[in-house]
Amino acid sequence: MTAAQISPPLTIAIVGAGMAGLACANALAERGATVSVFDKGRGPGGRMSTKRLNQEQLDLGAQAFTARDPAFQEALARWISAGLAARWPTISYQASPNGWQLQHDPHARFTGVPRMSAITRHLADTFQAHERSTLKLATRIEALKRLSDGWQLIDTAGNTFGPYQQVVFTTPPPQTLPLVADWDSTLAKACRQRLQRGCWAAWAILERPLPVPPGARQDWHMARADHPALRLVSRNHTKPGREHQPESLSLMAQLDWSDRYLEHDPQTIADDLWAAFQSLYPPGTPLPARIASGAHRWRYAQPAEADDRRYLYSDSGLAMCGDSFTASRVESAWCSGTLLAHALVDRSV
Ligand SMILES: Cc1cc2nc3c(=O)[nH]c(=O)nc-3n(C[C@H](O)[C@H](O)[C@H](O)COP(=O)(O)OP(=O)(O)OC[C@H]3O[C@@H](n4cnc5c(N)ncnc54)[C@H](O)[C@@H]3O)c2cc1C
The missing domain is CATH 3.90.660.10 (Polyamine Oxidase; Chain A, domain 2)
Structure with a gap:
């Protein structure tokens, strides 16, 4: 059975193109959402990034990851088949x-x-193959604005993006806090609790x-x-x-x-x-x-501590996911982003 598609398309911005943001973006785009992902880095990957010198590739963040969750095991099996x-x-x-x-x-x-970054690079490519899906790199989001028809994002160069019906933050909580503090007390509290x-x-x-x-x-x-x-x-x-x-x-x-x-x-x-x-x-x-x-x-x-929630969203149209929920693992970040995507789609179909 094909999963229900959103109609009319939900417009979603995701801040952060690490494992959580890209997993969320793919799951949303597969269900028909219009997704725009933003990252301050020059490439996608976040804490799965790899330093490349001449011939050498050095993983600077995650070194090796587990696959205990059945849905993550399925995704991993596809990456293994693709040689990634x-x-x-x-x-x-x-x-x-x-x-x-x-x-x-x-x-x-x-x-x-x-x-390591081959996996996140692949996720960035598959997500962008969906119609109307975009990834903007070297774009640090520094503020939000609530408009009558959704949320606008503003980057450090003063460029504006949106409006979006939903904004998902996959940035570490201390980096999310200044963005949400004026708009959503539930998310702001969750950021303060997650050292x-x-x-x-x-x-x-x-x-x-x-x-x-x-x-x-x-x-x-x-x-x-x-x-x-x-x-x-x-x-x-x-x-x-x-x-x-x-x-x-x-x-x-x-x-x-x-x-x-x-x-x-x-x-x-x-x-x-x-x-x-x-x-x-x-x-x-x-x-x-x-x-x-x-x-x-x-x-x-x-x-600093593990958490038993997988993601958080509120009625404001703002949401958070990433490895600050559950544990600091590649697998947890993927599960958090994917589960949040399903929750956002399910409440809008
Ligand atoms: C040194 C180290 C070793 C690790 N080892 C392992 C391991 O062996 N096994 C394992 O499973 N896990 C390991 N991890 C953990 C794993 O890397 C993370 O759990 C996972 O990659 C987190 O993904 P994420 O998407 O939640 O966050 P991130 O990958 O951090 O993604 C967040 C993204 O947000 C972007 N961003 C931040 N602020 C802004 C802004 N204002 N505007 C736009 N973009 C922004 C960042 O550039 C980043 O790309 C390690 C982590 C580190 C740091």
Whole structure:
């Protein structure tokens, strides 16, 4: 049975082209809504973004994701068939200066092929294939205005968009709050309740392969670190579709450490996290030199606490979804955006 279409078409603006915004946009466009998505970034993806250097692709946000929800599993199966996602990692360790222990992960994890952002790029393309669907990048929405026939969005250059019957915010709550505070006390309260933690993500490209860590295999993929600064190391060149890359690491910082050094200079952070990684090898082990390195600050990396709601909308015509509902996971963001889309369509058919 085909899902009911909206008639006349609902006009919806979505602020944010990360996983939640793009999942929401696709589900709405499939049901006949006219959808416009806005993102301040130069590309879609948000926290699933990938840094691209010459040959190298370095995931700066999500490294690998689970698929526990049946609807998300179906979407993932389509991405795998299209060559956009694959299972990774299979060889994970718990790493400390005292040794590395092989970890059994009860959940299969997946990554984008050949980069995490391949999935969000695909979602952006499929959504724009629908008639009247548009994605505007490099457009930071800074204000809303209520008109007699809907909501108008205003960007930092003073351009206006709309009116729209519905506006969906997928931006992290601290970024949503200034947009909704004057218009919707329910959404504003939800934003104030959802505190976000920051996280530094460093990266390094090495001149040759790493030596084998103590007690580990040469071909390890990912390691969770017992270290006050470093939380997780992932080897980008072991991800599917990146076999041609030189040794290239993503180094995720601990959240408490990130909070303390959030305003520090990125190169100092990159050096500190590299030193933390070196300390996971026995003292004096020579590691290859870094050819290039850097760090990206995620000021709003993840919610401070999990929530049991999936999305929020109110009678004002404003709504919120994204990973600040449920948990900080790719899968949660997709589920949140998709479920909100279905709820908005169902109340308007
Ligand atoms: C360092 C790090 C590691 C992670 N690791 C994992 C992992 O291994 N596995 C996993 O499942 N999840 C992981 N996550 C979490 C996962 O990346 C997120 O849960 C998910 O990508 C969030 O998607 P979203 O659409 O809710 O938000 P986002 O991806 O943040 O999308 C919001 C979008 O809004 C845009 N925006 C913000 N303000 C404005 C504005 N005013 N106007 C226009 N656009 C705006 C932003 O540019 C952004 O693109 C990680 C996250 C981080 C930061």
